[in-house]
Amino acid sequence: MSIDDPIAIAADIGGTHMRAALVTQSGKLLVRGAIDTRPDDGIEVAATRLADLVDSLDSRDSGKDHGSPVGFGISTAGPLDPATGIYKNPPNLQAWDEMSMKPTLEPRFGVPVHVGHDATLAAFAETRFGPHQGAKNLLYVTISTGVGGGIIANGEMVTGSEGHAGEVGHITVIPGAQTCNVGCDGCFEGNASGPAIAKAALARIDAGEITSIWEAADRDREKVSSKLVFEAANNGDAVAVALREHALKAIGIGLGSLLNIFDPEALVVGGGVTMGLVDRWDDVVTEVKNYSLAHFQQDPRLHITTLGDDVSLLGAAGLAFRHAG
Ligand SMILES: [Zn+2]
Known part of the structure; x- marks a missing residue:
């Protein structure tokens, strides 16, 4: 690196934690930190605390063998308007409805602040860093506490008319089966x-x-989890095997349908449930093939994310670099 190499300030904001990092153009996280979000204190307090966190990163960034930040990218749970960064009735950040962090952060850092939906930016990160770099059509699906998706089509982030695109978790896959929280x-x-x-x-x-x-x-009802179900299934427990087969069918129909609709170069999957199925990945692939068209049978283009927990921060950094040109 040289003092001419630009960096981005990146933040990942969820209902529980806010994380921030200084990131290079090649996707290296130079220094990082995390604090509680405390959304009920209000968005201005949170934005000020986030800014203080970024300042503390800067002071810890002892090498300083790089240029100034070109921008500040934020990846966050939505819904929100990606053009303005204004939250739209966010379920996990309810006190921030109709507000944005930009008025606090832009004057403080003197760089443009760009905000995006976390799943969309995860997809964007996959096209900018890692093995799918340069992909123009890519889907990212996280199967975790919820199921969410990000869509890159023809090189553009698909946000929808009001920022709600990518809610792949709520497509009906097995009518009459279990309902979600919504x-x-x-x-x-x-x-x-x-x-x-x-x-x-x-x-x-x-x-x-x-x-x-x-x-x-x-x-203990609270301790029953997908992880325990998958472990029991691996040990041959019949009930657990049936539960896993049902989940695999839902995943197969969901992901197979997305392949048919978007014809992506890669369908990248992450999240805790995905990681719990890594040792049954052949079964996942088989199910996705069962519910996708003939041209996906040879190669369903299904991949587990290699960017891990950093995918949101990398997406936020990528957003800042993209706007900086
Ligand atoms: Zn639903």
Whole structure:
């Protein structure tokens, strides 16, 4: 690196934690930190605390063998208007409705602040850093506490008319099956998210079915999780195998449909449930093939993310660099 190499300030804001990093153009995180979000204190207080965190990173960045920040990118849970950064009734940041961090951060750092939806920026990060760099059509799907997606089509981030695009978790995949928290019938999230798999396991336990999941959870409803279900399935527990097959079917229909619609160069999958299925990846691929068209049978272009937990920060940095030209 030289003092001519630009960097970006990147932040990842969720309902619980705010993370920040200084990031190079090649995607190296020079220095990073994290603090609690405390959304109920209000967005101005949070933005000021985030700015203080960035200043503390700068003072820890002892090497300083790089140029000044070209911009400040923020990846955050939405919904929000990506043009203005204004939140639109965000379920995990409710006190911030109709507000933005930009009025606090832009004057303080003297660089443009750009805001994007976390899943969309995760997809964008995959096209800018890592093995799918340069992809013009790419989908990122996280299967975790929820199921969310980001779409890059023809080289552009697809945000939708009001910033709501990419809600792939709520496409109906198995009508009549479990509903999600929003209440949709048989949606992807309602049948493949971590909480959905745990809920399905508890329903079978409540119905009197015998499964080792219950003992593994110390007979504590709170401890029943997709992780325990997958572990029990790997040990041959019949109930757990059935639960895993149901989740795999929901994943197969969800991801297979997305392949058919978008014809991406890569469909990148992340999140805790995905990681729990790594040792059954062939089954995931088979299910996705079952529900996608003939031209995906040879290569369904399905990949596990290699960017890990940094994907949101990298997406935020990528956004700042993109706007800087
Ligand atoms: Zn739903």
